[in-house]
Amino acid sequence: MDILYGVPNQSDAELFDQLYGRLWRAFFKADVEDLSQHERQLLHHVGDERGIPLGVVARHLGISKSSASERVKSLERRGFLKRRRDPEDERRLSIVLTDMGAARVKRDSILDLVRLAAALKKISVEDRKSLLAGLKRLAAAAEG
Numbered sequence: 001m002d003i004l005y006g007v008p009n010q011s012d013a014e015l016f017d018q019l020y021g022r023l024w025r026a027f028f029k030a031d032v033e034d035l036s037q038h039e040r041q042l043l044h045h046v047g048d049e050r051g052i053p054l055g056v057v058a059r060h061l062g063i064s065k066s067s068a069s070e071r072v073k074s075l076e077r078r079g080f081l082k083r084r085r086d087p088e089d090e091r092r093l094s095i096v097l098t099d100m101g102a103a104r105v106k107r108d109s110i111l112d113l114v115r116l117a118a119a120l121k122k123i124s125v126e127d128r129k130s131l132l133a134g135l136k137r138l139a140a141a142a143e144g
Contacts, residue, residue: 029110043101045061047097050096057071
């Protein structure tokens with residue numbers, strides 16, 4: 001392990017993890033009246049019209065399948081989600097957003113966008129552009 005200025009060097013992944021945690025805490029959006037933070041995270045994770053298996057939802061939220069199933073059932077009863085057979089594998093169920101759920105995701109954010117916008121304004125236009133370009137490249141690398 002290399003030591004720089006008396007501090008062990010971190011890998012890029014470890015540094016990103018620490019910074020991501022700080023950013024999450026800084027811009028975390030508290031629960032709202034009709035949805036908890038976990039429910040909003042679940043809705044945002046379902047994403048596109050193909051849907052997502054329950055096991056993936058459970059892993060993403062770090063909860064058991066039975067707990068994820070209860071959350072899905074609650075959101076389904078309230079009209080945000082529905083379960084349907086996976087078109088690629090009829091044995092599996094996929095969780096998909098309803099029109100109401102998709103509209104909610106579109107107008108909602110899991111982050112406090114007011115605080116985020118204020119923080120972004122505090123850095124230079126050049127730094128902001130570099131930050132956003134780098135995040136786009138990182139997202140593309142993670143997805144592909």
